[in-house]
Amino acid sequence: MFRTLLIANRGEIACRVIRTARRLGIRCVAVFSEADAGALHVAMADEAHPIGPAPAAQSYLRADRILEAARASGAEAIHPGYGFLSENAEFGEACAAAGVSFVGPPPAAIRAMGSKAESKRIMAEANVPIVPGYHGEAQDDALLASEAARIGFPVLIKASAGGGGKGMRPVLAAGDFATELAGARREAKAAFGDDRVLLERYLQKPRHVEVQVFADGHGNTIHLHTRDCSVQRRHQKVLEEAPAPDLSPALRARLHDAAVAAARAVGYVNAGTVEFIVEGEDAFFMEMNTRLQVEHPVTEMVTGLDLVEWQLRVAAGEPLPRREAPPVRGHSAEVRLYAEDPAHGFRPAAGVVRRFSTPPGAEGLRIETGIRSGDAITPNYDPMVAKVVAWGPDRPAALRRLAAALDETEVVGLATNLDFLRRLARHPAMVRAELDTGFLGRHLADLVPAATAAPPRALAAAAAIHLDRQARSRAARPASPWDRADGWRLRGGAERLLRLHDGAEAHDLHLRQERGGALRLLLEDGKEARVGRVAAEGGERHRTITVDGLVLRVGVAAGEGEAFAITLSGAGHAGDTWSFRPLDPYAPPGGDVAAEGRLSAPIPGRVVQLLVGEGDVVERGQVLAVLEAMKTELRITAPADGTVAHVGCAVGDSVEEGTEIVTLDVKGD
Known part of the structure; x- marks a missing residue:
C-alpha cells in the first residue's frame, strides 16, 4: 500500500478521500489554489501545496504544478477525485512518466470512453446496445442536419467529449436544429476544448440508470449493482439512489452483464460507472465515466464497501477484495445541496456561508462536505455545499430519513436549494418512484412554488x-x-x-x-x-x-x-x-427599486455571447446576452418589450455581480 497520497482535487471529494486514506494509515497531501488557501481539505491534510491562482485553468487543471507538488512531497500516488484531471488521459500518462501511480483506469481506457462517438463504436462491437444515432467523425453542419432528419425528431445533440450535460441540447423540430447546434458547439468548446458533437434519438420518458463497475489488474471485473439518477435539472443530477427501483429482474441482470462487458471491452481497471438510458424494458448504453462518481456513497451505503479503499488497493496492484457483488442491503438516497436559487432558474449563487450546520452523526445518515461556517462559495468552482446521504431498510424509510436530515440542515448567508430538496424528498411522485429524466419539469411548480403569503x-x-x-x-x-x-x-x-x-x-x-x-x-x-x-x-x-x-x-x-x-x-x-x-411599521412607503430596464450580472462571470446592439427593438423574454459562471450558462432576457439603450460589456469580458450588461428603454403600458 502507498505511504503518501496526493489528492489532486478540492472540496468534498478531497475531504472524503483523505478520510479513507488516513484510516488506512496513508499520509495525505493536498493541493490548493489561492481561493482555497483556508479550505477544509487543506486543513485536513498532513501537508498542502499551493498550485496557482483561483481559476481552475491556472491551478487544478495544471498537471505540471500538481506533479511538482507530488515530487516535493514524496507522494507515491495521485488520486484525481472527479472533475478536473480525473478523466484526462494525458495526465495519467504524465503520472506514469513521473513514476507516480494514477488512482484510476489506464489512459487507453480513458481515451476510448472519453469520446462518446468512439465509445459507441466500441460498445456496438461488444454487443452492448446503443441508442440509434450518428456518431461519425464528419462534422459539417449540413451533414449533421441531414443525419438529424434521418434519425427523426426529436433528436439529442451531445458533445463528443466530456459530460455533465455540457454541450447537450434536445431539438424538438427541424427549424430549431441550427440554433441549438451552434449553442451545443459553443458549450462543448468552452467546457472541453472540443466542439465535436454526436446525435441520438431523443427518448421521450427515459430513466437514467447506471451500474458501478470495478476491475483489477488481475483480470477480475465485477458490477456493484445499479443506481438511479433520473432526477436531473439541465442534465445535472439532483437526487440519486441505490439500487435503482422498479426494474424487472431480467432487465437488472442485462444491465449488470452489459456494464461488465463494456468495462472488459476497453481493458478497464479501477472504479468506473457505465450509464444507460432505460425506457420500459429497453436499455441503451449512454456513456462510461472513467472515475469515481459523485453519487458513489449510495452504493457504499447498500453494499457496506469503501470504494475509495478499493481504488487505492487496486492502484497499488492488489486484486479486488471480492470477486462478486455483495448482496444489496436496504436502500440509500442522496441529494446534492447547492448554492443556487431555484426561484430564479437554479441560478448559481456565490458568497460566504455565514453558518452551516447539519444533523449530528446518526445511523443511516452521512454528510459529505468540504464547507464549514465562514467558508466562501466562489464563482470559480462548482457551487456544491454538501451531499446529504440517507440509508433505510427499504426505499420509503430511506426517503423519510433523508427528508428528516434535510429539515435539520441549515445554510445561512446565500441562496441554496435546501427547501427545494426538502419538498423533493417528500413529493408523492418521488415516494411512488415515478421516475424519468422529465421528473423535475413535470413537478417544478410543486417543488419551486410561487411566493405566497404565509398562513x-x-x-x-x-x-x-x-x-x-x-x-x-x-x-x-x-x-x-x-x-x-x-x-x-x-x-x-x-x-x-x-x-x-x-x-x-x-x-x-x-x-x-x-x-x-x-x-x-x-x-x-x-x-x-x-x-x-x-x-x-x-x-x-x-x-x-x-x-x-x-x-x-x-x-x-x-x-x-x-x-x-x-x-x-x-x-x-x-x-x-x-x-x-x-x-419598520412607521416608515414611509416606497424604497429603492432597481430600474426595470437595467439588466445586470446576477453573479460574477464571463460574457460569452451578446445578441443585441444599441437601438435594437426587443420583445419580452428575448435572450439578450449569455454569461458563463460556475459551470453554467446564464441567459439574460428582456423583462418587457423595449429598445436597447446601452450595452455595458463586450464578449469575453469578465464581469462582477451587478455589472451592467444591457439597459433597455422599456415600453409603457
Whole structure:
C-alpha cells in the first residue's frame, strides 16, 4: 500500500478521500489554489501545496504544478477525485512518466470512453446496445442536419467529449436544429476544448440508470449493482439512489452483464460507472465515466464497501477484495445541496456561508462536505455545499430519513436549494418512484412554488420567534430598566404593531402582551391567535411554540441582520419554510427599486455571447446576452418589450455581480 497520497482535487471529494486514506494509515497531501488557501481539505491534510491562482485553468487543471507538488512531497500516488484531471488521459500518462501511480483506469481506457462517438463504436462491437444515432467523425453542419432528419425528431445533440450535460441540447423540430447546434458547439468548446458533437434519438420518458463497475489488474471485473439518477435539472443530477427501483429482474441482470462487458471491452481497471438510458424494458448504453462518481456513497451505503479503499488497493496492484457483488442491503438516497436559487432558474449563487450546520452523526445518515461556517462559495468552482446521504431498510424509510436530515440542515448567508430538496424528498411522485429524466419539469411548480403569503399559523409563530430573538438580544446586553419586556402597563397589557415581510407581501400584526407571558395576535383577516411561551429545544436552531393550544416544533435559521426563516413540522406541515424580514411599521412607503430596464450580472462571470446592439427593438423574454459562471450558462432576457439603450460589456469580458450588461428603454403600458 502507498505511504503518501496526493489528492489532486478540492472540496468534498478531497475531504472524503483523505478520510479513507488516513484510516488506512496513508499520509495525505493536498493541493490548493489561492481561493482555497483556508479550505477544509487543506486543513485536513498532513501537508498542502499551493498550485496557482483561483481559476481552475491556472491551478487544478495544471498537471505540471500538481506533479511538482507530488515530487516535493514524496507522494507515491495521485488520486484525481472527479472533475478536473480525473478523466484526462494525458495526465495519467504524465503520472506514469513521473513514476507516480494514477488512482484510476489506464489512459487507453480513458481515451476510448472519453469520446462518446468512439465509445459507441466500441460498445456496438461488444454487443452492448446503443441508442440509434450518428456518431461519425464528419462534422459539417449540413451533414449533421441531414443525419438529424434521418434519425427523426426529436433528436439529442451531445458533445463528443466530456459530460455533465455540457454541450447537450434536445431539438424538438427541424427549424430549431441550427440554433441549438451552434449553442451545443459553443458549450462543448468552452467546457472541453472540443466542439465535436454526436446525435441520438431523443427518448421521450427515459430513466437514467447506471451500474458501478470495478476491475483489477488481475483480470477480475465485477458490477456493484445499479443506481438511479433520473432526477436531473439541465442534465445535472439532483437526487440519486441505490439500487435503482422498479426494474424487472431480467432487465437488472442485462444491465449488470452489459456494464461488465463494456468495462472488459476497453481493458478497464479501477472504479468506473457505465450509464444507460432505460425506457420500459429497453436499455441503451449512454456513456462510461472513467472515475469515481459523485453519487458513489449510495452504493457504499447498500453494499457496506469503501470504494475509495478499493481504488487505492487496486492502484497499488492488489486484486479486488471480492470477486462478486455483495448482496444489496436496504436502500440509500442522496441529494446534492447547492448554492443556487431555484426561484430564479437554479441560478448559481456565490458568497460566504455565514453558518452551516447539519444533523449530528446518526445511523443511516452521512454528510459529505468540504464547507464549514465562514467558508466562501466562489464563482470559480462548482457551487456544491454538501451531499446529504440517507440509508433505510427499504426505499420509503430511506426517503423519510433523508427528508428528516434535510429539515435539520441549515445554510445561512446565500441562496441554496435546501427547501427545494426538502419538498423533493417528500413529493408523492418521488415516494411512488415515478421516475424519468422529465421528473423535475413535470413537478417544478410543486417543488419551486410561487411566493405566497404565509398562513396565519406561520405568522403567529414568526411573531413569537421575532419577539423571542429580541428578548435574547436584550438579555445579552448590560441590564437596563428600559429592557423590561413583560408588557406591564398601568391600564392593562401593552399593544404594539409588528410588520413582517415574507417575500410575497408585508403583514401588519397587532400584538398584545398578556399576563403570564402569553401573546395575543390580531391577524389581518380579523381573527385572533394566542401564542404561549417560546421554549428552546436542541439549542439555538429549534423552538417549541404553543399556538391556540397546539404545540408546534419550529426550526429557526438566522439570516442577514434581523431577517430569519422558520420551518414548521407537524400539524399538517412537512418541513414548510418561510423567510421573514421585520420592517419598520412607521416608515414611509416606497424604497429603492432597481430600474426595470437595467439588466445586470446576477453573479460574477464571463460574457460569452451578446445578441443585441444599441437601438435594437426587443420583445419580452428575448435572450439578450449569455454569461458563463460556475459551470453554467446564464441567459439574460428582456423583462418587457423595449429598445436597447446601452450595452455595458463586450464578449469575453469578465464581469462582477451587478455589472451592467444591457439597459433597455422599456415600453409603457
